Amino acid sequence: MNANDTALALRDVVKEYPGGVAALRGVSIEIGRGEQVAVVGPSGSGKTTMLAIMGTLERASSGEVRVRGRDVAAASDADLAGLRAHEIGFVFQAFHLQDTMTAIDNVALGMLYTGDPLKLRREAAREALERVGLGPRLHFKPKQLSGGERQRVAIARAIAKRPMIILADEPTGNLDSASGAEVTRLLHGLADDGATLGLITHDETVAAGFPRRLQMHDGEIVADVSA
Amino acid sequence: MSVPATVPRARIGIARLPVRELFGTALAGLSTRRLRAALSALGIAIGIGAMVAVVGVSSSTQANLLSEIDALGTNLLTVTPGQTFSGNNVALPHTALAMIAHMQHVAGDVAVYQVPSANVYRTPLVPSDQTGAIGVDATGARLPRVMGVSVATGHFLNAIAGRYPEAVLGAEAAQVLQITHVAGHLLIDLGNTWFSVVGILHPILLDSTLDSNVYISLPVAQRMFHIGANPSEIYLRANVNHVGGVSGLLAPTADPQQPEGVNVSRPSDALEARAAAKGQFTTLLLGLGGVALLVGAIGIINIMVISVLERRSEIGLRRALGATRRHISLQFLAESAMLAAIGGVTGLALGAGATQIYASTKHEPFVVPLYALIAAPVAGFLIGVVAGIYPAARAAQLSPTEALRT
Numbered sequence: 001m002n003a004n005d006t007a008l009a010l011r012d013v014v015k016e017y018p019g020g021v022a023a024l025r026g027v028s029i030e031i032g033r034g035e036q037v038a039v040v041g042p043s044g045s046g047k048t049t050m051l052a053i054m055g056t057l058e059r060a061s062s063g064e065v066r067v068r069g070r071d072v073a074a075a076s077d078a079d080l081a082g083l084r085a086h087e088i089g090f091v092f093q094a095f096h097l098q099d100t101m102t103a104i105d106n107v108a109l110g111m112l113y114t115g116d117p118l119k120l121r122r123e124a125a126r127e128a129l130e131r132v133g134l135g136p137r138l139h140f141k142p143k144q145l146s147g148g149e150r151q152r153v154a155i156a157r158a159i160a161k162r163p164m165i166i167l168a169d170e171p172t173g174n175l176d177s178a179s180g181a182e183v184t185r186l187l188h189g190l191a192d193d194g195a196t197l198g199l200i201t202h203d204e205t206v207a208a209g210f211p212r213r214l215q216m217h218d219g220e221i222v223a224d225v226s227a
Numbered sequence: 228m229s230v231p232a233t234v235p236r237a238r239i240g241i242a243r244l245p246v247r248e249l250f251g252t253a254l255a256g257l258s259t260r261r262l263r264a265a266l267s268a269l270g271i272a273i274g275i276g277a278m279v280a281v282v283g284v285s286s287s288t289q290a291n292l293l294s295e296i297d298a299l300g301t302n303l304l305t306v307t308p309g310q311t312f313s314g315n316n317v318a319l320p321h322t323a324l325a326m327i328a329h330m331q332h333v334a335g336d337v338a339v340y341q342v343p344s345a346n347v348y349r350t351p352l353v354p355s356d357q358t359g360a361i362g363v364d365a366t367g368a369r370l371p372r373v374m375g376v377s378v379a380t381g382h383f384l385n386a387i388a389g390r391y392p393e394a395v396l397g398a399e400a401a402q403v404l405q406i407t408h409v410a411g412h413l414l415i416d417l418g419n420t421w422f423s424v425v426g427i428l429h430p431i432l433l434d435s436t437l438d439s440n441v442y443i444s445l446p447v448a449q450r451m452f453h454i455g456a457n458p459s460e461i462y463l464r465a466n467v468n469h470v471g472g473v474s475g476l477l478a479p480t481a482d483p484q485q486p487e488g489v490n491v492s493r494p495s496d497a498l499e500a501r502a503a504a505k506g507q508f509t510t511l512l513l514g515l516g517g518v519a520l521l522v523g524a525i526g527i528i529n530i531m532v533i534s535v536l537e538r539r540s541e542i543g544l545r546r547a548l549g550a551t552r553r554h555i556s557l558q559f560l561a562e563s564a565m566l567a568a569i570g571g572v573t574g575l576a577l578g579a580g581a582t583q584i585y586a587s588t589k590h591e592p593f594v595v596p597l598y599a600l601i602a603a604p605v606a607g608f609l610i611g612v613v614a615g616i617y618p619a620a621r622a623a624q625l626s627p628t629e630a631l632r633t
Contacts, residue, residue, distance in 0.1 A: 048631055057547060057627040078551045081242035085549020096544045096630055100259045112252070113549035115243025157548075169631055 006069065007033045007165055007196035008054050013063035015049050015219075023049040025219040026063070033164070036188065036197040038207040041216030047200045048169055050216070054198060055088050055167045056080040068164060085113040089158030089195075091168035091187075095150045097142040103129060103153045104138045110157035121160075128160035129153070132186055148179025152186065159190050166190065168199040172206055184209060242549045244557070253561035260534070264566055267530040270523025271570025271610060272577060275603050277516035279578020281509060283595040284585050291591040292502035295432075299375050301495035302334075302470050303433050306461040306481050309490040317488030321456035323481040327463060330480055332473050336463035337369040339437075340445060342452050345418030347394075347441050349404050353416075359403040362440045363417060364459070365448030373462045374431050381409035381426030388444040392451070394422040398430040399438035417441065418452055433494045434462075520606075523570065524614045531563050531618030535625075542622055543629025556619035563615025564608050571607020575600065 008031040015024040023046045031037055039047045052058040053065055056072055065072040067083060075083070084090075089110070097106045107125035108118065116124075129138055132152040142150050151171055158166055168187060172180030184206050187197060199210070207213050215223035244252075257264045306327070308319045320326075324338040342363040346355070371383050383395055394417055396406060404415065406424060413424040422443065431437045448454050461481070465473035470493070478489040535542070542555055550558075579595050586593040 052628045052631055055547070057631070078242060078553070081546070081549050081551040081554070082240055083549075084547060085242040086240040090547045090630070092544075092630055094540070096540055098541070100255070110548055112248060113242045113244055113545075113551075113554065114240060115245060117245075118248070 005032050006066070007031050007035065008068075008198070009064075009066040010050075010053070010060075011064040013050075013053060013060045013065060015046075015053060015058065016061045022219055024053070024060070027219070027221055028063075029214065029221060029224070031196060031198065033196055034194045035212060036210050037199070037212045037214060038210035039198065039200045039214045039216060040202070040204070040207045041214075045216040046219040047216050049219075051167050051169055051198060051200055054165075055090060056083055081113065086161065087164045089161065089163040089166045091151070091154050091158050091166065091171045093170035093173040095142070095154045095174075097150055097153055097157075099142055102139045102141055103134060103145070103156075106142070106153055107157045107160050111161045114161055124160045125156070128156035131159070131190070132156045146179070147175050148182055151175060151179070151183050155183065155186060155190070159195075163195060165196045165198070168197070170200055170202065172201065172203060180206065242551050242554065244550070244554045249554075249557055249561050250565070252558055253565055256534075256538075256558065256562050257566060263530060264569075267523075267526050268566050268570035268573060270526040271520065271567045271607050272523075272573035274516055274518075274520030274523045275571050275574025275607060276577030276581065277519055277574075278513060279575055279595065279599050279603055280581040280585075281512040281516060282599055283578055283582030283593075285509070286594040286596050287582060287586045287589075287591045289502055290594045291589075293499065294592065296495055296498050296502065299433050299495070299498075300464065300467075301493070301499075302465045302467045303373070303375070303494055304463050304465055304470070304474055304477060305434065305490075305492045305494055306463070306477055307490045307492070308457075308459070309488050311485060311488045315488075317482070317485055318455075318457040319459075319461065319489065320482050320484075321458075324458055324461055326480050326483075327461060327477065330473065330476065332466035332469040334464040334466060335369060335373045336461060337367050337373045338458035339370070339460040339462070340365040340448065340454055340457075341459040342418070342443070342448050342454055344452055347400070347404070347418075348416040349406075351416045351419070359400075360439060361400045361403055363448075364437075364440045364442055365445045365454060366442050367445060370442065370462070371428065373464055374433060374437070376429050376431045378426040379429050380407075381424070383426050383428075384442060384444045388425070389446040392417070392420055392422045392447060393425045393443070395426040395428060395442045396424060397428050397438040397440045397442070399435075400441050401427045403439070415441070417443070420451065433498070520610065524567070524610050527563055527567055527611060527614040528617060531559060531615055532621065534562075535559065535618050535622045538622075539625055539629045540632070542625045543627055543631070546625075546627030547630050552623040555625075556623035559619035559622045560612060560615040563618065564611035567611025567614065568604050568608040571604040571610075574607070575603035578603070 011028045013024055013027045016022045027050060041047050053060055056067060059072065068087065104122060104125045107128055108121040111121040111124060126138060129135060132155055134149060134152055137145060137149065172183055175183060201207050212226045214221050308317055311317055324336065327333060328336050342365055345363040346358045347361045347363060368384055371377060384393060394415060406413065409424050409426060414421045415424055474491055477491045478486040481489045545555060582595055583593050
């Protein structure tokens with residue numbers, strides 16, 4: 001695979017926590033641009049740690065991590081923050097919406113650290129919310145929205161800045177199956193635009209919809225299946 | 228669902244947070260916890276309010292004293308005998324008063340002559356060593372006008388006093404002699420002679436040493452006590468616009484031969500200095516304000532640390548959204564600083580209100596120094612910044628993975 005076509009590359013990545021607990025024991029993987037990858041595995045298998053390392057939220061204890069060709073180990077905290085601000089969108093299981101802010105302000109918050117002016121951010125936020133089907137709910141606060149709608153706001157927040165990489169950690173984990181299916185469909189549709197999608201799930205039916213699936217166990221990738 | 232095409236950005240950017248957004252974020256952070264923010268700002272408000280009140284009350288008192296001094300007049304000058312360079316005491320020449328009276332810009336003048344041989348008693352039965360520290364001075368009818376004082380009762384020495392043994396008491400002398408009014412035929416024993424008391428003066432604010440004297444007329448003093456012709460003090464009013472010039476010329480005019488042996492002073496200077504000293508804030512009260520401020524600052528540190536712990540997931544989210552450690556610490560610093568600045572402004576209002584109440588009950592002018600208007604919010608802001616350092620550093624140290632914890 002050409003380096004320009006690689007969105008994420010991990011080589012022999014080990015992550016150890018103080019006390020000697022190894023969350024990742026030598027993970028090597030390349031994910032190409034526009035690829036959609038589901039990560040499955042039991043609790044404690046290292047899925048979330050791998051996602052955090054891919055998203056530059058954490059640094060590997062050893063091994064090499066490249067995000068769009070940039071060496072994470074050599075980058076400063078501010079460099080990585082810049083990378084996250086502009087190129088990586090996160091979707092969390094717990095949504096992490098700000099209760100006091102309306103949907104549109106929550107989405108605009110997703111672009112706060114790009115340094116774009118508020119007017120531009122709100123315009124992009126409105127657009128993103130319309131894309132996830134929440135055009136009529138722009139000024140609703142999270143408490144006035146259903147679980148599925150909240151996660152769609154969170155997805156809008158992740159995509160409003162048009163990131164190259166979208167990382168989702170159990171985005172359907174807190175949702176009923178109908179809302180979950182809607183959210184999954186949405187994520188697939190968004191990634192079809194060319195962004196790379198990495199998604200952690202417990203749900204086999206969610207994983208089945210992905211062209212590539214990684215199976216993790218005890219901090220290692222035990223299976224890498226492409227449909 | 229209609230999905231307009233999105234083109235992923237190709238550029239790799241840096242994380243930025245414009246200053247306006249920083250304060251907007253901080254304000255939003257504070258407004259979500261209004262009661263808590265208000266209570267912790269109150270700590271600072273009380274401290275700053277106490278300090279503003281101390282400064283305001285003392286400024287008001289000082290302004291009041293200065294306006295009283297202004298009413299008395301700052302153009303009074305005093306000429307007294309002094310010492311030559313060689314240390315010899317020099318008496319004022321007997322011509323001094325006449326010379327000064329001829330000066331330009333001198334509006335009124337009066338000389339006082341000490342009568343050292345005379346003591347004053349309520350009756351001759353009082354033991355002679357109980358003088359009550361009352362001095363006897365001979366002077367002219369102009370003394371009350373020059374000193375800006377009126378009689379509390381009776382009248383001052385007039386033309387008749389030049390022929391008869393009449394006396395006027397200074398306020399303190401009257402108190403020592405226990406004489407409060409001059410109704411009837413009131414006599415005192417002055418230099419073994421009966422003198423009739425014709426008046427009592429109000430306190431002389433510009434020179435309170437004159438209050439403990441008893442005044443008799445110059446002709447009577449010369450005739451009965453054979454005093455010398457050298458004045459012990461000369462008081463004069465200069466034209467208000469020429470006080471400096473007159474003051475400079477007084478010594479050579481009073482004694483052209485030995486001008487260095489003449490002391491010239493301006494009693495209002497001493498009073499103004501005393502007013503300034505009274506206007507100085509009481510250190511103890513300021514210290515108490517400082518303690519309140521310290522407690523307030525600790526309260527802010529406390530509340531900000533709690534806030535950081537409570538908002539771990541928000542901090543994690545912000546880090547995931549691209550905030551640098553610096554952005555996070557700046558956000559919490561800004562919150563802390565705004566909190567304390569709001570406290571500072573509130574404290575200024577509280578302190579000014581307290582000063583207003585004090586001034587109106589004391590009928591003094593309401594004065595809050597201009598610098599307090601700027602210093603109060605600025606001090607609040609700076610205290611907030613200092614108090615925010617530790618919580619902000621803790622916030623910045625939190626791991627970005629906090630948002631992944633559910």
